[in-house]
Amino acid sequence: MSLTLSDVEHVAALARLGLRDDEKERLREQLSGILEHIAALNQLDTESIAPTAQVVDLNNVMREDIVEPSLSQAEVLRNAPRSRDGFIEVRAVMGSGDDGEGA
Amino acid sequence: MTRESLTRLTAAEARKALDNGEFSAVELTQAYLDRIAAHDNTIHAYLHVMTDVARQQAAAADSRIASGDIEPMTGIPVGLKDILSTTDAPTTAASKILAGYLPPYDATVVKRLREQGAVFLGKTNTDEFAMGSSTENSAYGPTHNPWDTTRVPGGSSGGSAAAVAAREALISLGSDTGGSIRQPAGFCGVVGLKPTYGRVSRYGLFAFASSLDQIGPFARTVEDAALMLGAIAGHDPRESTSVPMPVPDYRAGFREDLKGIRVGIARQYEVDGMEPGVTRSVQAAIEQLRNLGAEIIDVDLPHTDYALATYYIVSPAEASANLSRYDGVKYGVRLEESTLQETYWKTRGEGFGEEVKRRIMLGTYALSSGYYDAYYVKAQKVRTLIRQDFDQAFEQVDVIACPTSPTVAFPIGSRMDDPYAMYLADAFTIPANMAGIPGIAVPCGFSENMPVSLQLLGKHFDEATVLGVAHAYEQSTGWHRQLAGDPGTTA
Numbered sequence: 112m113s114l115t116l117s118d119v120e121h122v123a124a125l126a127r128l129g130l131r132d133d134e135k136e137r138l139r140e141q142l143s144g145i146l147e148h149i150a151a152l153n154q155l156d157t158e159s160i161a162p163t164a165q166v167v168d169l170n171n172v173m174r175e176d177i178v179e180p181s182l183s184q185a186e187v188l189r190n191a192p193r194s195r196d197g198f199i200e201v202r203a204v205m206g207s208g209d210d211g212e213g214a
Numbered sequence: 215m216t217r218e219s220l221t222r223l224t225a226a227e228a229r230k231a232l233d234n235g236e237f238s239a240v241e242l243t244q245a246y247l248d249r250i251a252a253h254d255n256t257i258h259a260y261l262h263v264m265t266d267v268a269r270q271q272a273a274a275a276d277s278r279i280a281s282g283d284i285e286p287m288t289g290i291p292v293g294l295k296d297i298l299s300t301t302d303a304p305t306t307a308a309s310k311i312l313a314g315y316l317p318p319y320d321a322t323v324v325k326r327l328r329e330q331g332a333v334f335l336g337k338t339n340t341d342e343f344a345m346g347s348s349t350e351n352s353a354y355g356p357t358h359n360p361w362d363t364t365r366v367p368g369g370s371s372g373g374s375a376a377a378v379a380a381r382e383a384l385i386s387l388g389s390d391t392g393g394s395i396r397q398p399a400g401f402c403g404v405v406g407l408k409p410t411y412g413r414v415s416r417y418g419l420f421a422f423a424s425s426l427d428q429i430g431p432f433a434r435t436v437e438d439a440a441l442m443l444g445a446i447a448g449h450d451p452r453e454s455t456s457v458p459m460p461v462p463d464y465r466a467g468f469r470e471d472l473k474g475i476r477v478g479i480a481r482q483y484e485v486d487g488m489e490p491g492v493t494r495s496v497q498a499a500i501e502q503l504r505n506l507g508a509e510i511i512d513v514d515l516p517h518t519d520y521a522l523a524t525y526y527i528v529s530p531a532e533a534s535a536n537l538s539r540y541d542g543v544k545y546g547v548r549l550e551e552s553t554l555q556e557t558y559w560k561t562r563g564e565g566f567g568e569e570v571k572r573r574i575m576l577g578t579y580a581l582s583s584g585y586y587d588a589y590y591v592k593a594q595k596v597r598t599l600i601r602q603d604f605d606q607a608f609e610q611v612d613v614i615a616c617p618t619s620p621t622v623a624f625p626i627g628s629r630m631d632d633p634y635a636m637y638l639a640d641a642f643t644i645p646a647n648m649a650g651i652p653g654i655a656v657p658c659g660f661s662e663n664m665p666v667s668l669q670l671l672g673k674h675f676d677e678a679t680v681l682g683v684a685h686a687y688e689q690s691t692g693w694h695r696q697l698a699g700d701p702g703t704t705a
Contacts, residue, residue: 119575126534126578127541127555128571129563138575141633145576148634149523149589152596162594163601165425165455166650166674167412172454186318190545201543202554 113143220245221381222697225290225438228384232279232289239279239289242384243272243333246291250335250382256701258357259367259377261296263336264303271333278331286441288331293383295374296337297344298429299418300324303334307420308352309342311565312546321418322453323387323429323446330445335383338373342567343537344394344422346370347639348629351569356626359402360698361664365623368398368639371432375402378432379698385442386432389416391423392525393619393643395430396655400618400667403657403698405684406432407439408643410675411650412457414443415450421536423529424455426647435694436656436685440464443677459675467682470690473507475683478611482518483642488620491661496617499658499668499687503615506686513607513614517599521645522637524600527580527593528648534577540565572633601649608673613683617642618655618667642669652677656684657693665693 119139123130130138184197193200220242223231232239247265254260268291275289294300297307299317306312320328327334341351349357349372357372359365360380367376371388375398378386388395390408399406407430414429421427431442441464449458479500484493504510542548542561549560566574580589607614619639629636646653651671658668668687672680688694 114579118579122575122579122582125582126574127538127558127562128566128574129556129559130571131563134568134571138572141572142576142579145526145634149526152520152523152527152592155517155520155596155599157592157595157599160595160598162591163597164594165411166601167455167457169412169455169457174451182318189318190315192542192546192548192550199544202550202552202557204554 114139114146217241217245217248221249221384224435225385225433225441226435228290229286233284239272239275239333240269242289243268243291243335246335246381246383249380253380253701254382256358256363257360257376257380257382258355259293259338259373259380259382260336261306261308261339261354261373262303264334267302268333268335271331275331275333285330285445287327287445289333291333291335291384292327293335293338293374293377293386294324295340295371295386295388297340297389297420298324298387300334300337303337305337307343308340308354309566309570310353310547311540311561315546317418319418322415322450324418326446338371338377338386340373341370342570343420343533344370344389344391345533345569345573347393347397347636348624349373349398350626350630351567353567358626359623360701361403362623363701364625365664366401366626368401368623370394370398372398374432375399375404375406378402378404378434381697385438387429387442387446388432389419389422389427389429390647391426391529392647393640395432396618396643396653396667396669397640399432399655400665401623403665403696404432404434405436405439405657405694406430406655407443407677407681408646408653409443409447409677410652412455413447413652413675413677415453415456417450417452423532424536425532426529436654436681436688437465437468439654440681440685457675462678464678464681467678468685469682470686471507472503472683472686475508475613476611477503477508477510477683478513478607478614479510480513480515480518480607480614480616482515483616485620485641488617489622489661492617492619492621492666495659495661495666496668500615502690503683503687506690508683511611513611515603515607515645517596517603518645520596521600521648522641524593524596524648525644526576526637527589528597530573530577531580531590532577534574534581537570537574569633597648600645604645604649604651612672612679614671616669616671618669619643622661622664622666646671650674652680654680654684656688658691659693
């Protein structure tokens with residue numbers, strides 16, 4: 112399985128990863144190599160095998176809906192790179208750039 | 215007894231001595247802080263030493279001991295992998311993207327140790343977000359193996375392993391997603407235990423691959439590992455995969471012989487490229503299990519060869535989702551650009567190191583439209599086959615014995631240019647994570663003057679048998695009594 116540079120750019124965009132050109136080329140080579148190793152799985156016939164998502168025999172863990180103390184707003188905001196008036200501050204999501212304009 | 219020699223005691227021995235008033239928790243803690251001050255500039259096991267916290271906790275532990283309010287970890291100096299949230303020390307996962315992050319809550323294991331009166335020496339080095347096999351992927355520089363400082367300590371919990379081996383911690387905690395406790399324990403000649411998936415709460419552990427991650431101890435003896443497991447295990451309402459089962463006394467079944475124990479060995483753990491010294495030591499260890507009365511039985515684990523490929527789909531896929539939270543918005547480092555989108559790109563592109571980016575890319579690719587069935591679902595199906603191998607083997611045996619790693623610790627820098635060669639270091643530890651079963655690494659000899667490690671795998675939630683077999687083996691040999699020499703001296 113050999114990836115192209117445009118495959119790498121597509122996946123990086125999905126993952127919101129800014130990559131330098133030299134990183135893209137290196138990742139193209141390395142990921143292609145790793146995918147070759149992974150292709151070994153195709154030797155196995157798994158047609159009738161059910162997938163395993165997790166290995167604990169638990170499902171739908173429920174609890175009583177009891178309100179308990181949680182973190183204060185100040186504690187939650189303490190690590191925010193920028194905050195104002197009790198809000199986390201970020202660049203405008205809509206209307207100010209080429210992403211999401213008019214949405 | 216000199217203060218330095220206090221660091222030669224096991225946790226069980228220190229427990230007795232503290233309770234008998236032979237020395238104080240303050241003295242024991244200071245002995246460890248002294249060793250950290252003397253040696254950690256060479257070993258670099260710690261990213262953050264919690265000197266003030268440790269001294270306060272030690273003084274509080276002494277008061278508790280004086281009043282008879284004693285629990286197994288009261289006054290015991292502990293190292294914590296820097297991926298476990300602590301409210302009184304930065305927690306960075308050895309990543310630049312979390313530089314300076316101070317968690318607003320404790321991980322459940324940290325909370326439990328705090329309530330028991332344990333002493334926190336500091337936060338130990340790791341591969342960034344626990345992704346790696348050598349601790350070379352730390353954004354803050356590698357940890358060095360105490361047995362030979364030109365070699366890696368293994369990883370990802372290399373700091374926790376090296377801290378115990380270098381007597382810079384009496385005991386420590388790490389996390390194991392594909393071998394990140396057992397493999398570095400093996401490379402550093404200490405005991406490392408990965409409990410059953412669901413046995414220990416991961417609340418407050420930075421999530422890497424949520425269907426695989428588990429927290430466990432590094433210790434100088436199997437008994438110490440059993441004590442620590444008892445202290446951290448059990449159900450946690452904050453962690454829905456932690457199983458509501460009682461926590462037994464993991465030392466209750468310790469005995470000297472192994473009569474009636476069935477030990478499985480599988481030819482799939484004899485691979486090309488294995489070091490002859492590793493093969494020799496592990497074969498001798500299996501012979502020793504037989505001498506102790508165990509019955510050795512051949513078992514077949516036919517899908518072992520596929521575990522590594524399966525892991526390198528499942529774990530990056532889960533990681534790519536888990537690490538999407540590091541976007542510079544709510545916490546961590548933000549590299550502000552003119553739009554939010556560009557801010558994400560720059561923050562993540564520059565905040566994450568090379569291996570983390572590689573795994574996010576691999577995982578995102580495996581989950582992306584058109585590839586999901588071919589990679590992720592395929593891997594989940596093979597995971598079923600791996601799990602079934604173990605289910606069938608454990609119908610015939612109580613534990614499975616194999617090497618922890620195919621080689622001893624390798625030189626720093628030797629595998630950094632070849633990701634897949636690095637991944638191979640975990641070939642023998644990954645299957646246990648895929649099946650969710652417990653595994654322990656125990657010292658079993660030396661090759662190239664570096665420690666070799668025996669791995670024992672057990673049934674789900676049967677840590678007691680795994681620990682019991684490991685304890686009988688350890689006590690009958692004495693490899694655990696050989697300690698690494700101090701840097702710059704010969705052992």
